[in-house]
Amino acid sequence: MTSVWALAALWLGLALVATLLAIWLRISTALSEIVVGTVAQLVIGAFLGIEALGAKAPWVTFLSGTGAIVLTFLAGAELDPIVFRAKWREASGLGLVAFFAPFLGCTALAYYVLHWNVRASWLVGIALSTTSVAVVYAVMLEFGLNRTEFGKTILAACFINDLGTVLALGFIFAPFSVRTLVFAVTSVVLFTLLPWLTPRFFKKYGGRVSELEAKYLLFLLFGFGALAAWADSEAVLPAYLIGMVLASTVGKDHVLIRRLRTMTFGLLTPFYFIRAGSFVSIPSLIAAPLVGLALLAGKMVTKIAAVLPTARALGYARRESLYTTMMMSTGLTFGTISALFGLSHGIIDQAQYSYIVATVIGSAVIPTVVGNAFFLPRHLLPAQPEPEEGAPDGEPAAAAR
Amino acid sequence: MIKKILVAFDGSDASRHAFDLANELAYHFKAKLLLLAVVRLPEPATSLELGAVLDDAREHYTAAFQELRDRTNPRGIDFTTSVEVGHPAEHIVAMAEREGCDLVVMGRRGRTAVGRFVLGSTSERVLRYAHCAVTIVK
Numbered sequence: 001m002t003s004v005w006a007l008a009a010l011w012l013g014l015a016l017v018a019t020l021l022a023i024w025l026r027i028s029t030a031l032s033e034i035v036v037g038t039v040a041q042l043v044i045g046a047f048l049g050i051e052a053l054g055a056k057a058p059w060v061t062f063l064s065g066t067g068a069i070v071l072t073f074l075a076g077a078e079l080d081p082i083v084f085r086a087k088w089r090e091a092s093g094l095g096l097v098a099f100f101a102p103f104l105g106c107t108a109l110a111y112y113v114l115h116w117n118v119r120a121s122w123l124v125g126i127a128l129s130t131t132s133v134a135v136v137y138a139v140m141l142e143f144g145l146n147r148t149e150f151g152k153t154i155l156a157a158c159f160i161n162d163l164g165t166v167l168a169l170g171f172i173f174a175p176f177s178v179r180t181l182v183f184a185v186t187s188v189v190l191f192t193l194l195p196w197l198t199p200r201f202f203k204k205y206g207g208r209v210s211e212l213e214a215k216y217l218l219f220l221l222f223g224f225g226a227l228a229a230w231a232d233s234e235a236v237l238p239a240y241l242i243g244m245v246l247a248s249t250v251g252k253d254h255v256l257i258r259r260l261r262t263m264t265f266g267l268l269t270p271f272y273f274i275r276a277g278s279f280v281s282i283p284s285l286i287a288a289p290l291v292g293l294a295l296l297a298g299k300m301v302t303k304i305a306a307v308l309p310t311a312r313a314l315g316y317a318r319r320e321s322l323y324t325t326m327m328m329s330t331g332l333t334f335g336t337i338s339a340l341f342g343l344s345h346g347i348i349d350q351a352q353y354s355y356i357v358a359t360v361i362g363s364a365v366i367p368t369v370v371g372n373a374f375f376l377p378r379h380l381l382p383a384q385p386e387p388e389e390g391a392p393d394g395e396p397a398a399a400a401r
Numbered sequence: 402m403i404k405k406i407l408v409a410f411d412g413s414d415a416s417r418h419a420f421d422l423a424n425e426l427a428y429h430f431k432a433k434l435l436l437l438a439v440v441r442l443p444e445p446a447t448s449l450e451l452g453a454v455l456d457d458a459r460e461h462y463t464a465a466f467q468e469l470r471d472r473t474n475p476r477g478i479d480f481t482t483s484v485e486v487g488h489p490a491e492h493i494v495a496m497a498e499r500e501g502c503d504l505v506v507m508g509r510r511g512r513t514a515v516g517r518f519v520l521g522s523t524s525e526r527v528l529r530y531a532h533c534a535v536t537i538v539k
Contacts, residue, residue: 028443028450075448134446141442142487254456261453269449332445364445 007054014040015270029265030273030332031364034357037277055278060271065235067272068337069221070264072166072236075333076243077251078133079159083152090153094310095160101306102299103129103168109298114291119173120348126168127338127356128299130331131161135364150316163240165334169341170228170237183231187224187238191245194220199249213256214263236337276336276357279343284351285358295359296366335360403430407502408480409493409527410438412465415508419538420469423506427478432503434480436469437496438462439489458484490526498532505535 014036022032044052054060084091107125110116116124136158137146145151174180198216206213220242225235243251250256285292304325311321339356342348348356408423410416420436427434440458443450466482473480485492497505509524524537 022443026441026443028445028447030447030450031445071449078448078452132445132447134448134451138442138444138446138451138486142491257452258456261449264449265453333447 004059007057007060010053011060011271011274014274018270018274027365028332030269031361033270033273034277034280034336034361037274038280038282039277040274041278041280042282053278055275060275063268063271064275065225065272067264067268067270068340069225069235069239070218070260070268071272071333072239072337073217073221073243074257074260074264075133075162076159076240077247077257079244079247079251080152080156081248083149084156084159087149087153087156090314091156092160094154094157094307094314096164097306097310098131098157098161098303099129099164102302103164105302105305106295106298109294113294116348116352120342120352122168122172123338123342123347124295124352124356126165126172127335127342128295128331128359129161129168130165130334130338131158131303132331132333132364133158133162150314153314154311159244162331162334163244165331165338166234166237166240169338170233173345173347174231174233177231179231180233183227183233186227187241190224191241194242195245195249198246202249202253211259213250213253214259217250217260234341236334236341273336276340279340279350279353280357281350281354284354288351288355291355292358292362295355296362299359299363332360332364335363403432403503405433405435405500405502405504407435407437407493407497407500407505409489409505409507409523410436410462410465410469411489411508412438412461413508415538417508419506419508419536422536422538423504424473424476424478426504426506427480428476434473434478435496435500435502436466436480436482437493438465438482438484439492440484440486441489442486455486489523490530493523493527494530494532503533505531505533507535507537509537509539 015033018032018036019029021027021036022029025032041053041055103125105125106128107121110124111118111121133155137155140146140151140155143151146155171180201216202213221235221239224238224242228235228238307325308321311325312318336357339348339353339360342356343350343353403426406423406427408416408420410420423434426432438458440455442454462482462484470480483496485496493505493507496502505527507524507527524535528535528537
């Protein structure tokens, strides 16, 4: 056991360093952990051997996988079902456009320009199709648009976008068979039952120190994860869907969500993100830096081409449309989940994985750094035309601020 | 004549010193105090971290504002508080203009050159763009 404890101490030590860097530089912990994982693998690999970090050890893989599943579940649980029911048409339209444009565009770019094989091209399309709900929500908060119907529609659209990503990840590489059918039918039946069963179960037995709620949710996530893996699908697919169907029950239980966050932040996600970072090959990135730039350009161009006109058609002012479109081009969590899925299933090689993760990080970091370096208060920027007809009433101050 | 003072508050020692100075000025000028806290989210935000940061900030500022209110009550100085999310300099400059403040008082953190490039210096930016007088407290 000595080696296991020592390795665990090393990983938590790296997580601690990543957290301190995140605090000092005020960047997200996830981003910091990916970068620390990459650097740690480079340094430890050079001095102690390529396997010294133990990223492929079964227990590290388990903790990392659990981190991805719980993270995905919590992301799904953020959905606002009331808004979603009210705005599902607009949200679906925008979300599907925001998914399909980069998905198909980046797939075509990888296949025809970079000459990757078909499966690797599909994978890069999936990885770069995502939108970070959190980044868009942060922008909405800053503009005060999170309270408007339009802001809520955009957020719901992000969930549809990510749903497209996890469905594509779960089914494109799965060989359609009886197992897939069993997985799909079982999922539909249980997902219908869970919103009814879960609150009643929690009401009768929950609220005790034995943390029944956390055990129940982990049981569901692991159970569905096993079923998905048995059907040659991906465990994050049911995790996201469980999060969405339980958003109106578990998602509203603030205390439970905070407990899950503690467990996820403190133990699980460091293993996930550091491990994801450790597979990035710096030499591959240095050898062909233009590949990452081409993928980044592909993602940005396809997102902008698809989302910008759609947002404008829905009545959003030009600057907010552009800003939201830029923010919708980020996707840290699902981007790395998709890339790691591809690497672990042999769909992409380590160099391709490195390009995808670098692109995902680049899409998240570059707008931030540029924004900070050339900061100018928004209200001092040249005035924009008044919002066109169709813009949400009663919110011009927030939208134009 | 100073009628409205905006204090940028982030809970740091420097911002508490800034509040103390603004408190004194408000007492002497019989001015109104506006207290603004801005929650800056880690970038790029992730779902898990965003929710946690917002929850923590809500609790932190509720307690901090109450403590400041308890300190100013004996002198009869009341103040309004608000919490915004986003870029601190942006919100400070915008609120000072919107509310017609005569003075902005804020603390200075003193970041390194790298930190200033990555995060930017809030006090320098407010100093550059604010429409009114700005006092930086060390």
